[in-house]
Amino acid sequence: xxxxxxxxxxxxxxxxxxxFEIPLSPRIADYNIWVKVDDNSKKLYGYEIxxxxxxxxxxxxxxxxxxxxxxxxxxxxxxxxxxGGQHRGIENDLNKKNNWGWIDIDSIGNSSxxxxxxxxxxxxxxxxxxxxxxxxxxxxxxxxxxxxEIELKIKFTAKLPKIFARTGFAKDFYLVxxxxxxxxxxxxxxxxxxxxxxxxxHQFHSNSEFYADYGVYNVRITLPSKFIVGAVGNLIEKxxxxxxxxxxxxxxxxxxxxxxxxxxxxxxxxxxxxHVKIELLIQPEHLGQVQRxxxxxxxxxxxxxxxxxxxxxxxxxxxxxxxxxxxAGGMEYPTFITAGSFWGMPQGINFxxxxxxxxxxHNYFMDILASNxxxxxxxxxxxxxxxxxxxxxxxxxxxNSFFNLSGINIGDYEMTRSGYTYQTNPKLAQINxxxxxxxxxxxxxxxxxxxxxxxxxxxxxxxxxxMNEIMRTYYSRWKFKHPSFSDFxxxxxxxxxxxxxxxxxxxxxxxxxQTFNSTNVCDYKIASxxxxxxxxxxxxxxxxxxxxxxxxxxxxKKQYEAKVILHRLGEIILPVEVLVKFSDGSTKTENWSGxxxxxxxxxxxxxxxxxxxxDPMQKISxxxxxxxxxLSVEKDSRTSIKFTAKxxxxxxxxxxxxxxxx
Amino acid sequence: MRLKNSLLAGFRKMASVIxxxxxxxxxxFVFSFVLGSAFSMSMSSFxxxxxxxxxxxxxxxxxxxxxxxNYGDSISPIFNVMIMFAVFYLLMEIIFAGGLIxxxxxxxxxxxxxxxxxxxxxxxxxxxxxxxxKLLALAITFGIVITIASVFFDSFDAGIETDYIKVIxxxxxxxxxxxxxxxxxxxxxxxxxxKTNLTSSWTAIKMAVGFVFTRIxxxxxxxxxxxxxxTMFTIIYLxxxxxxxxxxxxxxxxxxxxxxxxxxxRFITKTFVLASEFSFHVNETxxxxxxxxxxx
Numbered sequence: 006x007x008x009x010x011x012x013x014x015x016x017x018x019x020x021x022x023x024x025f026e027i028p029l030s031p032r033i034a035d036y037n038i039w040v041k042v043d044d045n046s047k048k049l050y051g052y053e054i055x056x057x058x059x060x061x062x063x064x065x066x067x068x069x070x071x072x073x074x075x076x077x078x079x080x081x082x083x084x085x086x087x088x089g090g091q092h093r094g095i096e097n098d099l100n101k102k103n104n105w106g107w108i109d110i111d112s113i114g115n116s117s118x119x120x121x122x123x124x125x126x127x128x129x130x131x132x133x134x135x136x137x138x139x140x141x142x143x144x145x146x147x148x149x150x151x152x153x154e155i156e157l158k159i160k161f162t163a164k165l166p167k168i169f170a171r172t173g174f175a176k177d178f179y180l181v182x183x184x185x186x187x188x189x190x191x192x193x194x195x196x197x198x199x200x201x202x203x204x205x206x207h208q209f210h211s212n213s214e215f216y217a218d219y220g221v222y223n224v225r226i227t228l229p230s231k232f233i234v235g236a237v238g239n240l241i242e243k244x245x246x247x248x249x250x251x252x253x254x255x256x257x258x259x260x261x262x263x264x265x266x267x268x269x270x271x272x273x274x275x276x277x278x279x280h281v282k283i284e285l286l287i288q289p290e291h292l293g294q295v296q297r298x299x300x301x302x303x304x305x306x307x308x309x310x311x312x313x314x315x316x317x318x319x320x321x322x323x324x325x326x327x328x329x330x331x332x333a334g335g336m337e338y339p340t341f342i343t344a345g346s347f348w349g350m351p352q353g354i355n356f357x358x359x360x361x362x363x364x365x366x367h368n369y370f371m372d373i374l375a376s377n378x379x380x381x382x383x384x385x386x387x388x389x390x391x392x393x394x395x396x397x398x399x400x401x402x403x404x405n406s407f408f409n410l411s412g413i414n415i416g417d418y419e420m421t422r423s424g425y426t427y428q429t430n431p432k433l434a435q436i437n438x439x440x441x442x443x444x445x446x447x448x449x450x451x452x453x454x455x456x457x458x459x460x461x462x463x464x465x466x467x468x469x470x471x472m473n474e475i476m477r478t479y480y481s482r483w484k485f486k487h488p489s490f491s492d493f494x495x496x497x498x499x500x501x502x503x504x505x506x507x508x509x510x511x512x513x514x515x516x517x518x519q520t521f522n523s524t525n526v527c528d529y530k531i532a533s534x535x536x537x538x539x540x541x542x543x544x545x546x547x548x549x550x551x552x553x554x555x556x557x558x559x560x561x562k563k564q565y566e567a568k569v570i571l572h573r574l575g576e577i578i579l580p581v582e583v584l585v586k587f588s589d590g591s592t593k594t595e596n597w598s599g600x601x602x603x604x605x606x607x608x609x610x611x612x613x614x615x616x617x618x619x620d621p622m623q624k625i626s627x628x629x630x631x632x633x634x635x636l637s638v639e640k641d642s643r644t645s646i647k648f649t650a651k652x653x654x655x656x657x658x659x660x661x662x663x664x665x666x667x
Numbered sequence: 668m669r670l671k672n673s674l675l676a677g678f679r680k681m682a683s684v685i686x687x688x689x690x691x692x693x694x695x696f697v698f699s700f701v702l703g704s705a706f707s708m709s710m711s712s713f714x715x716x717x718x719x720x721x722x723x724x725x726x727x728x729x730x731x732x733x734x735x736x737n738y739g740d741s742i743s744p745i746f747n748v749m750i751m752f753a754v755f756y757l758l759m760e761i762i763f764a765g766g767l768i769x770x771x772x773x774x775x776x777x778x779x780x781x782x783x784x785x786x787x788x789x790x791x792x793x794x795x796x797x798x799x800x801k802l803l804a805l806a807i808t809f810g811i812v813i814t815i816a817s818v819f820f821d822s823f824d825a826g827i828e829t830d831y832i833k834v835i836x837x838x839x840x841x842x843x844x845x846x847x848x849x850x851x852x853x854x855x856x857x858x859x860x861x862k863t864n865l866t867s868s869w870t871a872i873k874m875a876v877g878f879v880f881t882r883i884x885x886x887x888x889x890x891x892x893x894x895x896x897x898t899m900f901t902i903i904y905l906x907x908x909x910x911x912x913x914x915x916x917x918x919x920x921x922x923x924x925x926x927x928x929x930x931x932x933r934f935i936t937k938t939f940v941l942a943s944e945f946s947f948h949v950n951e952t953x954x955x956x957x958x959x960x961x962x963x
Binding site for chain 1: 695696698699700702703704706707710711713714715716717718719720722723725726727728729730732733734736737738745749752753754756757760761763764794798801802805826827828829831832850853909913916919922923926927930933
């Protein structure tokens with residue numbers, strides 16, 4: 006039996022269909038996994054062969070593994086302590102035994118190392134939580150030398166939780182993510198900002214997502230034949246077994262993760278974009294939204310191709326989770342995304358489009374640019390949010406890309422910006438901190454919204470062309486690697502200098518320091534406008550030995566000292582343009598470095614200042630209050646009257662509603 | 668025939684009290700105008716902010732959200748006052764109803780506003796008790812509907828959204844029907860109080876229930892006629908308002924006039940329904956007396 010198994014294994018590996026002739030990535034961690042899903046107990050019985058390559062110059066004496074599912078083992082895991090048993094507002098009923106999840110390594114080892122099962126212990130590199138079992142250390146019997154490979158055979162059993170945080174089951178639906186023993190990333194000088202070699206294998210936190218090395222995944226999933234299955238990578242083979250189950254064999258190359266879904270309710274649709282086969286697994290009650298998924302993802306594919314590079318994989322699977330498994334929605338895996346839609350969603354609400362575009366974008370910023378989402382989550386979420394708003398606004402309209410119903414219109418970028426500016430305390434946290442350090446909130450708004458707003462402001466300052474060049478260079482230089490924020494900064498500095506010279510100083514460090522590494526806010530204000538008449542002839546004047554009185558000015562010679570005073574209320578210092586409009590219709594654009602707390606512009610002449618606008622093009626959209634950026638001498642009552650009329654009407658209706666109760 | 672006669676009589680009665688309708692509309696307008704003026708004053712300091720002018724021609728989310736976030740506190744007290752005003756207006760409505768039905772009953776063509784309000788005050792406490800009974804009935808009805816709906820919700824054990832939507836729609840329709848039924852009973856109870864000078868609101872309700880359920884088809888159709896007319900006005904108004912371009916102050920004025928016309932028509936419809944119900948009740952009780960006399 007064992008020989009037969011080995012034969013089947015070797016035959017499978019030999020016959021495995023290659024996707025890419027030339028590998029796209031370093032392929033450090035390759036996985037062959039056989040997993041059986043028990044639909045009754047919601048358990049996974051898995052066997053994993055991990056081939057890990059030591060690309061570092063160090064001798065490796067221990068391996069670190071993520072056991073993510075142990076986050077759902079009990080209330081003492083770091084994830085549960087931090088999250089309080091909920092994720093994005095979705096709660097899990099913790100009183101039901103079946104709702105919990107866990108993973109055990111039953112055995113681990115190989116012929117050279119022997120049985121390493123007893124060498125496993127749980128570590129907690131991020132906190133002192135001894136109860137957390139999401140990171141396991143395996144001490145090796147023999148070290149792994151530089152450029153050596155190790156092949157480990159791992160038998161594991163996992164119990165899926167009820168879905169509330171991305172992974173698990175809900176009735177007949179499965180979204181199985183972060184489900185197998187997954188090796189961490191060994192970082193050494195040259196990878197991100199590492200100074201010395203060490204494992205980067207963080208515990209599962211409530212806020213954080215993931216970080217992994219590239220590899221090839223050959224995964225065979227066996228489960229009852231009633232299920233329709235989708236997964237990361239390509240479906241290579243589907244084989245019916247005699248016991249009423251089917252084995253689905255998926256292969257994915259040059260990816261950082263593997264997840265799969267199963268449900269008997271799925272309706273399956275296909276579409277094509279250039280070389281990419283798109284598969285949509287959608288709930289029957291959402292059939293009216295099939296095209297919304299396809300159209301929006303194609304918009305995203307086109308945009309990313311033009312701005313960064315072509316989507317390299319041959320396929321993409323979009324999963325539409327049911328309402329009872331909302332916790333699985335809006336999540337990304339390589340070539341495999343979960344979107345979100347609701348029955349009867351009107352065309353004017355582009356929620357499905359927004360989620361689909363956003364999750365697809367992660368293929369670039371999470372997978373192809375495999376940043377460390379534990380430590381620099383904004384490099385994925387925030388950069389992707391910035392691209393999401395660009396795509397949404399380009400294809401669905403800048404002012405109505407997210408919402409356009411009954412005269413109310415909201416653009417996706419506008420909504421993203423207001424998410425940042427509408428905070429009660431925008432100084433709660435800075436963007437660039439580790440995801441679990443957002444102890445009192447602010448993870449979402451900083452990682453997604455503020456990052457997108459800061460990048461949009463940078464685009465407005467440098468120009469779209471320069472920003473595109475920065476992003477494209479960042480992508481092409483770091484694709485299929487692990488970039489860090491400092492890598493992005495050095496590219497931005499180089500391209501900015503090349504295109505703009507010293508316009509922004511030697512580099513853009515001043516910008517990134519203020520925006521990513523501080524909690525400071527930006528707020529400019531026009532404090533006052535004054536137009537003082539210069540009575541330069543009023544008084545007694547000596548003229549040919551006599552004293553002559555001069556009364557009011559000659560109207561034709563009337564002169565004014567027109568003055569505007571600007572304030573910088575926030576701590577962030579950015580250069581701004583100031584547009585001054587004069588009474589004679591002329592305009593003047595001033596440049597203010599923004600360094601002083603207050604600044605005065607003065608004009609002496611026949612014309613008065615009519616109005617002043619700081620940043621008239623609204624380039625600095627990170628300014629938390631745009632209303633105080635402009636001031637006019639003349640008062641415009643139109644808006645006030647319009648809304649007063651509306652208030653009167655609304656109130657009359659409210660009173661009649663109350664009267665209707667009698 | 669009974670329906671047609673009641674509606675025609677109702678229309679004539681409504682036409683005869685058009686000045687009183689105007690009075691009721693005017694009171695409502697004055698209330699709203701006071702509040703609107705307070706809003707306008709609170710906006711005065713923003714008239715020199717050019718960015719806010721973006722909100723004149725249409726909606727701008729960025730301007731709106733920045734304004735509400737940074738200055739929303741300056742106008743939010745007005746919305747609190749609005750609720751207090753609305754509750755006070757409810758008391759006014761009780762007076763209006765008494766005045767109006769008093770006018771229908773006593774058929775005084777030269778009725779002055781003083782007399783109108785006199786009737787309103789005369790029936791105020793009886794009508795207030797009636798209102799409290801109705802409010803209690805509404806709360807109980809709402810509680811029952813919500814409880815039944817939540818039983819269905821729980822039975823789904825995490826279902827799909829169409830399951831929930833179906834329950835929500837069915838519950839809402841059931842509640843609406845019961846609400847309308849309570850409103851009709853309340854209307855006839857008001858009429859009975861005035862016509863029979865009953866001091867007990869509870870007795871009036873019991874009589875109204877008997878009246879309504881023995882003639883449910885006509886009673887329902889009269890009320891339905893009012894709903895159809897009101898719905899028609901609403902559709903016409905919304906069709907115009909949604910497509911009405913705000914380009915200058917004149918267009919603001921025209922839309923405002925249109926809005927006020929819509930409100931006035933709401934009063935007309937409401938009065939017409941009450942007048943038709945009154946006429947129907949009068950006819951029915953006259954017919955009943957005739958039958959009794961014939962029988963004796």
